[in-house]
Amino acid sequence: MGATGGVASTLNEKFDASPWPRVCEKFRQEFGQHAFSRWLGQLGYNGIDGGTAELTAPTKFVRDWIQSHYAPRLKDFFSAEDPQVKALSIRLCTSAAASPNGNKASAGENASIAHSPATVGSRADESSALDPKYTFDSFVVGKSNELAYAAAKRISESDDVAFNPLFLHGGVGLGKTHLMHAIAWETKRNNPNKRIVYISAEKFMFEFIAALRFKDTHAFKQKFRAVDLLMVDDVQFIANKESTQEEFFHTFNALVDNRCQVVITADRSPTDLEGIQERIISRLGWGLVADIHPTDYELRLGILQSKAEQSKNVEVPAEVLEFLARRITSNVRELEGALNRVLAYATLVGRPITMDMTRDVLQDLIRANDRKLTIDEIQRAVADYFNLRLAEMLSERRARTIARPRQIAMYLSKQLTSRSLPEIGRRFGGRDHTTVMHAVRKIEDLRRDDSQLDEDITRLGRLLEG
Template identity: 70%
Template structure:
């Protein structure tokens, strides 16, 4: 994901010029990157994407908003964090001001009108929200640009099947995984492919947040009929981040009836969340049950090979700067949290090199990404792994470290040894000593055993994935 380039252009040329403009463009892009990582793509698209960087004078950063509503909402919900992001990158900055710029209102209205026109046009297979921006498709998110690896191959194959087949093989398709692992990318890719292959089909892609906001607006203006027509008179409905409607009783009621109506009419549903249906908290049991009716596909955290492949693909698509292989390998090893952070890191390095006109080196990369590298350097300890595994399997820590060979104790012990090997820099003898003085060959056996079990049993692979996410998070 590259926010830097796109948002750096949203800068008032009358206030900035020359080198200052380039610097502020880069800083604004960095702030947008940080905002998106913390609050998500939907929040960025809905609110911050409409801001314009106006000026930086006397320690005051000035942003312009197109409407009073956008300005007031950002001031009450996001201004504090935006201020923190600017202070981290901009020396001497001490205040953030968001002002209303009436000259931007016409552009804002044009964007809304275009969004509404696209939604009503028969030429477009994707219906975007008429009242809230943020449901438009990203042209970069296609199947061709999605790098497939072991951690995401099931979700990718299922998405391709839906996009290319006229038959409904599973309904719904439920894709779950952590932030920035590619769930939204796959949904956009499905919509792009359907628009190309079957433009007559009516497809709605919307975030769960926007589904809720539009439902609230429909209730407020007594127009629930139009709301139902929009979301039930479709061929395919895609709802992103369904966990957002947790504890929203009225929205869940409407979502439940929308779900049933679409299934009864043999319309395809594709839903994403940050966890599996059974782990969703605050979601009614009847909805949880229906979410598991079709195919549930998990996107696991990326491994080193997949991260390197993603970086190589992104670097090859950029013809302005050359990224050395050792820099790509360094990023693949050090930025392990999610794909969004990984791509954002490479984007920052390439943007910096282009702006200052210097070749990319390892030293430059380390300097540009100091904050991100520090954030990904959180050390996981053997003690922490042991406690986490014991809690996960509901056994006592003393049992995990004991000589007991009962299956319900030995298997978690092997899991813990495997995780110690994967997540720490400790040697096998050191790991063995931390498990009651065991020999390093015992640790080797445990690692090999878990790797074999992961290949044979998807439940074990799922358990390992959850433990890794818990420890790395």
């Protein structure tokens, strides 16, 4: 049993009603098995009422996460199956409503229980929830994650590790869960007899509360303390859950005292965790704390190139990968999802991937990731870079030392903002939109032939993105 709980064993129950099975499959294809297991697999389907597809979620967190990250696409999937569907409703399970796997939820902390208590103390293979795509081989290493990667590799390859626990922290979609899965796969490959448990902190709480309710705490303790490697994802979710924290504290101590490895992830460093007991925070900082920073342009491009190489039937132009690496900056998960969407569209429609097609398919993501750079900011950055006064770049002067930076600024304004060509022209001293078009084409041609100019523009892009 892993972070997804009884998802695999209850899929048939969830898929009884139409069009839910096809919506689930579309979600899985677009967002991947891990996202499906982690989020959609926790929902219940109640049918369609008055043009509204009705779903239920086991916790407020799950409901809010799906509403903010996946609701628009879920509505689109339902509408594609049934044109009558115009809205999507996700409500919490209540004491009168069945949770996704048929259990009843109770009030307070117990209302979060959405898994069968039969899973408590199970000896099932805890790797069942691991995604086979999340390995060290598929993890792209850069400056932002090299320490976390090296530490994760060391844990999976050696029984004598100087740090325990390993605490990985960083924002959403930066690779923490990928590394956790990779540690499990590599550890199992190197030592198949090792007992490994990978679980989310939220699921840890589910199982502990269920153990209390069904008076089965002994089995719970046996499950989590009789392991060689315990990995707990997103530990911030047990904030302000005092009884769960108490059990987590004793489980942690028992494992470390027995020289068993513990790996923890969170969205922030131990010292920044709120609602967590001080004694737990102190122990989380005992070992190695590794921060996974937001990705830079080079790492994003490397991730996209690696993923594009796996798509043997569709060719992705380099300019499309570079465009995505520049514009989808929020997190790796969204970046990979953007490429998946482009690949799926090209495959289903039978069209080659182009810049125009990419912009059309991803217009919602591009808008969401638009950093709201202004033309003024671009002009000032380019002027500073080439040691010009801003007034010179906006003037009528045509000397090459001024005209070329001006063209670069126009090019970057077209690439990094959503402003129209006429508007860009007006901001460059009232020039016509055809002047901007000429500048963009000129710089595109020069980038292919002039490596120094290409490097200058790449560096300027990084400065503006940062």
